[in-house]
Amino acid sequence: MQAWQVHENGEPSEVMRLAEVARPVPADGQVLLRVRAANVNFPDALLCRGEYQVRPPLPFTPGVEVCGETEDGRRVLATPALPHGGFAAYTLADAAALLDAPDCLDDAEAAALHIGYQTGWFGLHRRARLEAGETLLVHAAAGGVGSAAVQLGKAAGATVIGVVGGAEKAAVADGLGCDLVIDRRTENVVAAVKDATGGRGADVVYDPVGGDAYTQSAKAVAFEGRIVVVGFASGTVPRPALHHALVKNYAVLGLHWGLYNAKNPGLVRECHDRLTELAARGAIRPLVSERVPLDEAAAAVQRVADGTTTGRVAVLPGQETAA
Incomplete structure (x- = not known):
């Protein structure tokens, strides 16, 4: 499968490399997800620079927020289990922390409902x-x-x-x-x-x-x-x-x-229920300003790092580069 990997720390556009790698294998308590959308967050840039509070072993795949699909077809939101981040065809996530993706939002919008909201x-x-x-x-x-x-x-x-x-x-x-x-x-x-x-x-x-x-x-x-x-x-x-x-x-x-995921995960689920209700009645709708294919992920992370984007930029692994 294709996945972006970081082999040394630095600016995203310089250190992210698209490669063919083996599909990750879930450990106990994890699930394999097909990535439907992976949104770019500022922590992705910090991960590339080695400046985030979590420092996965090199090489790693960035991408901390996804809308994915389980092997049985369930559409879910997840924070990937690093080093297998979301800028890839497949990622891994904690099975106990999966949240149902709202039906009223498309994949990119659903992914954006997670960390920021x-x-x-x-x-x-x-x-x-x-x-x-x-x-x-x-x-x-x-x-x-x-x-x-x-x-x-x-x-x-x-x-x-x-x-x-x-x-x-x-x-x-x-x-x-x-x-x-x-x-x-x-x-x-x-x-x-x-x-x-x-x-x-x-x-x-x-x-x-x-x-x-x-x-x-x-x-x-x-x-x-x-x-x-x-x-x-x-x-x-x-x-x-x-x-x-x-x-x-x-x-x-x-x-x-x-920290809430570790200290009080029940509150995270309660919050997701409230956010889903707000989205269903149109009170909130994530702003997705760009939707790019997987091979443009490094450039997208760099734009977020440089502060030139608005809303969320979504990476869609199933989307082809426009001719």
């Missing part, structure tokens, strides 16, 4: 306890993680402010339903948030970016607000000034969604 749900509802009528500020609102948070915030009855970089991404965020879109390249984010909220600031800030975005978050958060730290796509891990949190009376909340 689970992260958004746990971040907004379990960690930040977002309430209807509150103001939610989402950084990188046009990206895969941010777009999910925007939709979930609107579904929860929040007023959503999206921060993006550039006019194209601003248009995407507006189309997702943001009540206000701030282009960080041309506007002062903190001033715009304060102006939109009558000086109060955002009740909840959802930050998958870190760096300057976190600095803005601390200045734009409201009294008794909550900043949810989801990731560091900027490449810079901020060092919060705890005295500032004390003086302004806000909370900084970390979110590592993967």
